[in-house]
Amino acid sequence: MFQRLIEPIPSRSFFLFGARGTGKSTFLKYFFAKKNVLWFDLLDPQIEDELSRRPNSLKEQILSKKKVDWVVIDEVQKVPKLLDLVHHLIETTNIKFALTGSSARKLKYGSANLLAGRAFVNHMYPLTSSELKGEFDLNYCLNWGSLPEVFQLETDKEKQEYLRSYAQTYLKEEIWAEHIIRKLDPFRKFLEISAQSNCEVINFTNIACDVGADTKTVQSYYQILEDTLLGFLLEPYSKSVRKQQRQSPKFYFFDSGINRALNNTLTQKVLPNTYAYGKAFEHWVICEIYRLNQYLKKDFKLSYLLTKDHAEIDLIIERPGSKTLLIEIKSNDNVDDRAIKTLKQFINDIPKSQALVLSRDKKSKSINNIQCYYWQDGISKIFK
Numbered sequence: 001m002f003q004r005l006i007e008p009i010p011s012r013s014f015f016l017f018g019a020r021g022t023g024k025s026t027f028l029k030y031f032f033a034k035k036n037v038l039w040f041d042l043l044d045p046q047i048e049d050e051l052s053r054r055p056n057s058l059k060e061q062i063l064s065k066k067k068v069d070w071v072v073i074d075e076v077q078k079v080p081k082l083l084d085l086v087h088h089l090i091e092t093t094n095i096k097f098a099l100t101g102s103s104a105r106k107l108k109y110g111s112a113n114l115l116a117g118r119a120f121v122n123h124m125y126p127l128t129s130s131e132l133k134g135e136f137d138l139n140y141c142l143n144w145g146s147l148p149e150v151f152q153l154e155t156d157k158e159k160q161e162y163l164r165s166y167a168q169t170y171l172k173e174e175i176w177a178e179h180i181i182r183k184l185d186p187f188r189k190f191l192e193i194s195a196q197s198n199c200e201v202i203n204f205t206n207i208a209c210d211v212g213a214d215t216k217t218v219q220s221y222y223q224i225l226e227d228t229l230l231g232f233l234l235e236p237y238s239k240s241v242r243k244q245q246r247q248s249p250k251f252y253f254f255d256s257g258i259n260r261a262l263n264n265t266l267t268q269k270v271l272p273n274t275y276a277y278g279k280a281f282e283h284w285v286i287c288e289i290y291r292l293n294q295y296l297k298k299d300f301k302l303s304y305l306l307t308k309d310h311a312e313i314d315l316i317i318e319r320p321g322s323k324t325l326l327i328e329i330k331s332n333d334n335v336d337d338r339a340i341k342t343l344k345q346f347i348n349d350i351p352k353s354q355a356l357v358l359s360r361d362k363k364s365k366s367i368n369n370i371q372c373y374y375w376q377d378g379i380s381k382i383f384k
Contacts, residue, residue, distance in 0.1 A: 001026065001030055002023070002127055002131050002132065002148065003131060003133075004023065004027050004124070004131055005128065005130065005131055005292070005295040005296070006027065006122055006123075006124055006295055007295075008031070008098070008120065008122050009120055012096065012118075012119065012120050013086075013090055013096045013097040013098070013099070013115070013118060013119040013120075014097075014098055014099070014119050014120045014121070014122055015076075015099045015100075015101065015119050015120070015121045015122065016028070016098060016099070016100045016101075016122050016123075016124060017100070017101050017102075017104060017121070017122070017123050017124070017229060018100075018102065018123055018124030018125060018229060019102055019125075019228070019229040019230055019254055019255075020102045020166070020169070020170070020173075020174075021147045021148070021149055021166060022124045022125055022126055022147065022148070023124060023127075023148045024074075024100045024102075024124050025041075025074060025100070026148070027124065028072055028098055028100070031098075032070055032072070032098070035069045035070050036067050036068055036069045036070070037068070037069065037070045037071070037072055038061070038062060038065060038068050038070075038071045038072070039071075039072045039074070040058065040071070040072065040073045040074065041074040041075070042073065042074055042075040042076065042078040042079060043074060043075050043078075048078050048079060051079050051082060052078075052079050055079070055081050055082055055084075055085055056085070058073075058082055058085050059085050059088075059089065062089065062095065063093075068095055069095070069096065070095070070096050070097070070098060071086075071089075071095055071096075071097050071098070072097075072098045072099075072100070073086070073097065073098075073099050073100070074100050075100060075101060075102060076099045076100065076101050076107075077101045077102070077103050077104070077105070077107050080107055083099075083107075083115065086099065086115065086119075087115050087118065090115065090118050090119070091118075097119065099119065102174065102228070102229060103174055103178070103227060103228045103229065104227050104228075104229065105178075105180065105224070105227035105228060123229075123294050125254060125287075125290075125291040125294070125295075126145060126146040126147050126148075126254065126255045126287075126291075127146040127147075127148060127151075128146070128288055128291050128292065128295075129141075129288060129376060132146065132151075135151060138281075138284070138360075139270070139272070141256065141284060142256055142270045142277065142280040142281065142284055143256075143257070143260070143269060143270050144159050144163070144256075144257045145163070145255040145256045145257020145258060145259075145260075146255065146256075146257075147166075147255055147257060147258070149162060150162060150163070150257060159257075159266075160261075160266045160267065163257045163258060163260070163261035163266060164261050164266065166258060166261065167191075167258060167261040167262050170228070170230065171184070171187075171188065171191075174228045175187065175224070175228070180224055180228075181221075181224070186211050186212055186213050186217070187221060187224075189210070189211050189212070190207070190211045190213070190218065190221045191262045192262060192263060192264065193207055193210050193211060194207070194221070194222070194225070194251060194253075194262075195253065195259050195260075195262035195263035196263055197251075198251065198252060198253050198259050198263075198279075198283060199250060199252060199279055199282055199283050199286075200250060201248050201249070201250055201306060202222065202248050202249055202250065202251055203248065204218050204219055204248070222251060225251070225253075229254065230253060230254055230258070231251055231252055231253040231254050232251075232252055232254070232290060233249040233250070233251055233252075234249060234250040234251070234252060234286070234302060234303060234304050234315075235249045235303050235304075236248070236249065236303060236304060236305065236306070237303040237304065237305040237313075237316050238303065239350070241305070241307075241346065241349040241350065250304055252283060252286055252287060252290070253283075254287070255287075256280055256283055256284060256287075259283070272331070272333075273332075277331055278330075278331040281329065281331035281360070282314060282329045282331070285315075285329050285358055285375055285379075286302075286314070286315055286329070288379060289302065289315065289317070289379060289382070290302060292379065292383055296383055298319070298383065299320055300317050300318065300319050300320075301317070301318040302315060302316070302317055303315075303316045303318070304316060305346065311342055311345055311346075312342060313326050313327070313328065313342060313343070313346060314327055314328055314329045315327040315329065316350075317382065323352050323353055323354040324350055324351075324352060324353040324354070325353070325354055325355075325356055325382065326343055326346060326347065326350065326353050326354070326355045326356070327355075327356050327357075327358060327378075328340070328342060328343050328355070328356070328357045328358070329357075329358050329359070329375075330357060330358070330359040330360075330361075331359065331360060332359060332360065332361070333359070333360040333361050333362070334361055335357055335359045335361040335365065335367070335372045336367070337367060337368075339357045339359065339367070339372065340355070340357060340367050340368060340370045340372075343355040343357070343370055344368065344370070347370075354371075355370045355371075356370070356371050356372070356373065356378055356382075357370065357371070357372040357373070357378075358373060358374075358375040358378040358379070359372065359373075359374070359375060360374065360375065361374060362374045364377065
């Protein structure tokens with residue numbers, strides 16, 4: 001059991017959203033180890049069928065117990081109408097609820113009762129480097145990702161099979177079984193193409209041509225990835241600068257191992273000093289910052305900047321009450337003047353900003369007043 005950073009407030013009911021395999025159920029078993037808990041796992045077909053046909057049986061089973069502190073409903077999006085009963089029980093009893101979900105789509109578009117603030121919202125992600133502690137190995141995570149299960153597997157073949165199976169399970173259980181799309185083949189092709197363009201600015205038109213669908217369909221596919229918690233969009237920086245900016249978002253899959261599974265590259269090692277390594281390293285660092293921002297509830301706004309003449313800032317972090325951070329991410333282990341070239345172009349265009357370089361260079365240094373840090377040290381300073 002890894003010590004997770006997430007800290008739900010124990011005095012209130014809460015949602016816990018996260019993709020399958022991120023460790024939601026394991027965390028809750030640890031979190032509620034000393035509580036009287038009644039557990040409903042909607043991945044169990046019999047339980048799902050019963051509660052779908054007779055939602056009131058949830059209330060009957062809860063109230064029939066002499067002492068219940070908490071009720072856990074795992075994968076609540078499978079029977080969204082249960083949330084009306086949960087709302088009622090929160091209002092009329094002292095029972096608290098922990099509600100997990102691996103997809104927000106049914107709840108988001110199905111007019112589900114999201115309890116009007118009576119349950120706080122938390123998210124769980126693959127493991128961060130600080131959660132892994134002594135087990136963290138950067139090259140391992142770039143190759144296999146950081147879903148908890150991959151650290152229980154011994155051979156490369158086991159890891160490959162797990163990640164491939166995960167990708168297939170996603171298609172089968174989250175997409176096809178839930179009737180989210182009408183045709184599976186174009187979406188299957190889209191998954192591979194979107195994985196190939198991970199970390200890049202989305203060209204909806206080109207991807208639509210490759211998939212054999214229209215642009216609106218491709219946009220809806222990306223929305224599905226977000227709703228099923230398989231990734232997130234990084235929007236372009238919203239404030240204008242003197243140079244013309246690109247306006248399409250980037251997309252980042254939630255885990256590097258899953259991205260490689262969808263991209264069919266699991267048998268190819270991600271090796272230092274290659275283009276693939278640089279891309280994977282950028283992916284890891286941005287996911288790490290994204291996860292910490294959510295866990296620590298910092299409310300930082302993350303974006304990127306790319307001009308039409310291809311000058312790019314990998315990550316911009318707008319921090320309430322603090323300087324905006326302009327971040328260049330470099331995978332090399334010896335940073336020099338070349339790393340700050342783009343940052344120098346923009347530091348005067350964005351008011352109250354500070355430039356940083358995050359890399360694998362373990363020696364902190366200042367180049368033309370721009371601070372360069374080993375990536376973990378830099379992230380620690382960002383979040384203090």
